Amino acid sequence: MAATTELARDLAAIVGDTHVRVDDGALAAYARDATPLFHARPQAVVLPGSTEEVAAVLRYATDRGVPVVPRGAGSNLCAGTVPLSGGIVLVLTRLDRVLEVSAEELLARVQTGVTTQRLADAAAREGLLYAPDPGSRTVSTIGGNVATCAGGLRGLKYGVTRNYVLGLEAVLPTGEIIRTGGRLWKDVAGYDLTRLLTGSEGTLAVITEATMALLPAPEDSGTGVAYFDSLADASRAVAAVIAAGIVPATLEFLDHKCIAAVEEFAGLGLRTDAGALLMFGDDGASRTVASTLARIAEVCTGAGALEVTLAEDIARAEALLAARRCALPALSRLGSLTILEDATVPRHRLAEMVDRIDAIAARYDLRIATFGHAGDGNLHPTCVLDPDDAAAVDRAHHAFREIFAAAIALDGTITGEHGVGAAKLPYLADRIGADQIALARRLKLAFDPAGILNPGKLGS
Amino acid sequence: MAATTELARDLAAIVGDTHVRVDDGALAAYARDATPLFHARPQAVVLPGSTEEVAAVLRYATDRGVPVVPRGAGSNLCAGTVPLSGGIVLVLTRLDRVLEVSAEELLARVQTGVTTQRLADAAAREGLLYAPDPGSRTVSTIGGNVATCAGGLRGLKYGVTRNYVLGLEAVLPTGEIIRTGGRLWKDVAGYDLTRLLTGSEGTLAVITEATMALLPAPEDSGTGVAYFDSLADASRAVAAVIAAGIVPATLEFLDHKCIAAVEEFAGLGLRTDAGALLMFGDDGASRTVASTLARIAEVCTGAGALEVTLAEDIARAEALLAARRCALPALSRLGSLTILEDATVPRHRLAEMVDRIDAIAARYDLRIATFGHAGDGNLHPTCVLDPDDAAAVDRAHHAFREIFAAAIALDGTITGEHGVGAAKLPYLADRIGADQIALARRLKLAFDPAGILNPGKLGS
Incomplete structure (x- = not known):
């Protein structure tokens, strides 16, 4: 070197x-x-x-x-x-130009360093929606979103970043500039390098520009909240919503530890006596939104909700969504080290998974609260602790290893939307097996013969 | 050997x-x-x-x-x-079992040889929709759909096969059985092999099982038809529909040559004096479908449609869709050799592309009619000729080479949904460039060191 x-x-x-x-x-x-x-x-x-x-x-x-x-x-x-x-x-933050937003073509072309929020705002100015909404969207870049295949709150109805990448400009480690995909919804000319680079976490190529699909902005949106005695009840309500043929834009949950932390942090008037909170939202034509929210409320009540409230106006809806979005900062205040994970399981196994997480936390004497995306089974078990307590940090590592194993045992995965990186590479083989690890190494070599790009991560 | x-x-x-x-x-x-x-x-x-x-x-x-x-x-x-x-x-047709259909998880797991129609029917019996609907769906297999990333009529609103593949079981050429992805909407554990295999046309691995996402079946659907003086007018109507914030499930067009052929074939009472026919359809809640179709009809009238009709019932709607679906058989009757292609361009360049196709056909003295998916710019220029007329076959090859070049020049692609195979491999480098061809060869080697799998196709 x-x-x-x-x-x-x-x-x-x-x-x-x-x-x-x-x-x-x-x-x-x-x-x-x-x-x-x-x-x-x-x-x-x-x-x-x-x-x-x-x-x-x-x-x-x-x-x-x-x-x-x-x-x-x-x-x-x-x-x-x-x-x-x-x-x-x-x-890559100097590559920060929004190159075009086309209402006619329903797409935007941006340089890699443009933040998610700037893309969303640029789309909104043309009456369009950039659907993926990762939690970090005010600071995260589109290049990072693509590299990690970022998710967010609207995954069930709208999908994740992968579903919106139409084309990429990327540079191979050996210096060739390639353009994958393009401006088309249908294009099968060659291997799908666009999607292979999406989620490749900066190990195969450096993304410099992305063409992202947009949607017409929905006319209206609405939000409601339901409280339940337990996460098991909330989970049954989620299953009943899906069984009723409804796929709402958001279906978020907080466990009782998160509700307490958020309420203390933000003072939104949440019911801290409930075992679980389910937040639901949808968007679309005004009439449809109203009737969908009413049907979800009805289903929640039928599934034994303690209380169901629909946000009467946008201000209240945004306050509720803020409650969900501030789960992480609220929990972070409880200890100076916050480890946020995103084990994911099939939707109907969510309550079972949270039970397992709670049992593991108890066994290792750790404070782990869980919130996340109930609609797509994407959980964010969050451990707060003192970084100077080396024994506790060590117990946390063991606990998360067990949490990942539990997710895999329930047909789930070690990461739904955060990525593998260095943090979860030790658990990857448990999820995908030795043959895929070996194949990933060969794929990595096909892109990066000298092994210079983000070593020690995916493909290592 | x-x-x-x-x-x-x-x-x-x-x-x-x-x-x-x-x-x-x-x-x-x-x-x-x-x-x-x-x-x-x-x-x-x-x-x-x-x-x-x-x-x-x-x-x-x-x-x-x-x-x-x-x-x-x-x-x-x-x-x-x-x-x-x-x-x-x-x-792979003996691998024909539908392994499960889960309304709770909104997915089906099928062996590779199950036909698209059987999957769609199995989903429908549970009140669910398998959204991709390639033209060959009554005979095509899910394995083939995944291998080619098959498209269909509903691409604009619903996306293509890629958007519905959650997980695959596949066998590497060296015999290892791998399971990619799984049952989750969010899963970023490792390189996205699920999507890389999708559209890899049997050159990287053999797909033996697929887990496909389903949607709640829409409550209702409806169809309408608009006639225009020219494809340019129809194309302007399509742009106006999108500009009005409407993304309908189907937006199909026939040029005047296709209208004449279909009418002669099926006798549906189509207007053969029109320059273009636009068929539009949507699905969803009954009220929404009715109001969306009415709005599209209004937009078409505003864009100068000669006539707009909404199908009064399901029988008529199905007759109209059948008209679109029988474009190929109707054209095939005109000559004993039918070459169907699927050059694709950005939606707003559709009329320009069809003009170019018509000019190329005239120059080479060929009969080329064009129909396709106006919503996603996916054109099916179809040449009918006598296979024994070697000179005409040769002219057709030259014409299609020019058609692909025209599509690329208009920011389009050589294949939207049919695949590259052996037929379009000679044109692939024009679309993706020499660097991506070289990268594809290295990728192919990472999967198939002995080069046994479908040689002479993608990755060659």
């Missing part, structure tokens, strides 16, 4: 002096992403200003065998952008 | 005597699929009865270097299952 001074000089020749950082502050900042407990310092931080500069950096890195970790906002929760082997952190 | 007698004996040891065919009739039948002009005889036809038998055949073939072409119904239109290099045609 090149010495830092040489590396800095060579990189500056590509991107310019001001866009290479080797100072302590930068190296410390880019040693971490939003994932607790993982950190590793890079040798240099590089902020390219164009696809061509990205290609030149990658060619250079492949020639010299320097690791490169592509990164947007670093808001991922799987240590997907921690530079485990040092080298270069390639920060 | 092994001698035929030895091959037959070895394969019979795996699948049993009755499931190996080396007779002239079988070899002639499996020399072709639904694509005209392409044929090549295999050495043997093998019908395995289980995933394990598939694995054993593939291990044997990799050991001996025998080509294997996996095949379902052979209804593809891209010569995707013609055994160009001889060897084994692996027919």
Whole structure:
């Protein structure tokens, strides 16, 4: 590997002096992403200003065998952008142009560093909806969303990032600039590299531009909340909603520990005596939304809800959604270390899974609260603890290993929307098996013969 | 390569005597699929009865270097299952069990040889919808649908096969049985092999089982038809429908040549004096369907439609849809050779593309009529000619090369839903470029080191 001074000089020749950082502050900042407990310092931080500069950096890195970790906002929760082997952190936030938004074609073309929120806002200005809504959307970039196949609250009805990627511009580790897919809803010309790169977590290529599908903005939306004695009751209500032929835009739940934390944090008037809260929402034509919410309310009541309320106006609906969205900050206040996971199980096994999580938490003497997306079985068990309590941190690792094993045993997965990164790589073989791990390594080599791109993550 | 007698004996040891065919009739039948002009005889036809038998055949073939072409119904239109290099045609129609349909989980798990129609029917019996509806659905298999990422009439609103594949069981050419994805809407554990295999046209692995997402069946559906002076007018109407925030389930068009052929074939009372016919349909809650169709009718009238009619009942709606679906058989009657293609362009360039097709047809003195999916820009230019007229066949090849080039020039693609196969492989580099062709070859090698699986197709 090149010495830092040489590396800095060579990189500056590509991107310019001001866009290479080797100072302590930068190296410390880019040693971490939003994932607790993982950190590793890079040798240099590089902020390219164009696809061509990205290609030149990658060619250079492949020639010299320097690791490169592509990164947007670093808001991922799987240590997907921690530079485990040092080298270069390639920060793509300068590629931040919204290149076009077409109401006629129902698509937007953006550079990789555009935030999810900016894309959503640009779409909204044209009367369009960018459907995926990951929790980090105000800071996360589209490049990061694509690289992790980000999910969000609207997954059941609208799907995840994968369902909206029409085409990508990406740079191979060897420097070739490729354009996959395009502007079409139907295109089967060649292997589906667009979807293969989606969720590849910066290990196969560096995404520089994305063409994303948009939808006409729904006319109206609405939200309601139902309280239940237990998560088992809430889970039965969710099954009954689906059985009634309703696929609402959102179906979120909080367990009783989350309700208490959110209420203390935000003071929204939530019922803290309930065992579970189910938040439901839909969008579409005004009449349809109203009748769908009324039917969901009816189904919840039939399934034994303690109380069901429909938000009377947008302000109240947004307050309710904020309650769900602030589950993580609310829990984070309870301890200075928050480990947020996203084991996922088939929808009807949600209550069973939360029971298992609670039993595991009790056994390891840990505080784990769970919230998540009931509609798609995507759970976010969240452990709050003291990072200086090494024994507790160790118990948490054991507990999460058991939680992942429980998810797999229930036909689920170790990660629904956060990604594998470094954090869940040790559990990946349990989920996909040794043959797929071996195949992934061969795939990785087909893209990255020198193994420079995000080493120690997927494909390792 | 092994001698035929030895091959037959070895394969019979795996699948049993009755499931190996080396007779002239079988070899002639499996020399072709639904694509005209392409044929090549295999050495043997093998019908395995289980995933394990598939694995054993593939291990044997990799050991001996025998080509294997996996095949379902052979209804593809891209010569995707013609055994160009001889060897084994692996027919998967004995794997024909519907393993489960779950209304609770909104999914079905089927073996690869189940037909699209059987899956759709099994879903319908549980009040569910299998959304993709490729034209060949009564005979095509789910394995073939996944292998080609089949599309259909409902692509704009519902997406294509890719959007419904949750998980696959597949056998690698080296014999390992892998299970990708699973039963979850959100699952990002590892590279997205599920989507990579979807559309890989039997060149990377043999799909033996698929878990497909279902939707609650819509309460109601409806259809209407609008006639226009020209395709340009119809295309403007399509743009106006989208601009009005409507994404209907179907938006199909026939050009005037197709209208005439269909009317002569089926006698449905279509207006043969019109330049273009636009068929529109939607499904959902009854009230919504009625108001959506009324709005589309209004938009079409505003865009200058000669006449707009809503089907007054299901019988009439089905007759109209049948009109669209019989475009191909109707055209086929006009000549004994029918070449059906599926160049695709962005929706708003549809009329421009059809103009180019008409100009190319005139220049080469060919009869090419065009119909297709206006909603997603997926065109089916269809050339009818006499196969014994070698000069005309040659002109048709030149014409289609120009049609593909025109589609690419308009930001389109050489195939929207039929696949590349052997038929469009010569044009693939024009669409995706030399770097992606080279990458595809490396990907293919990662799966198929001996190069036995469907040689001469994608990845070659």
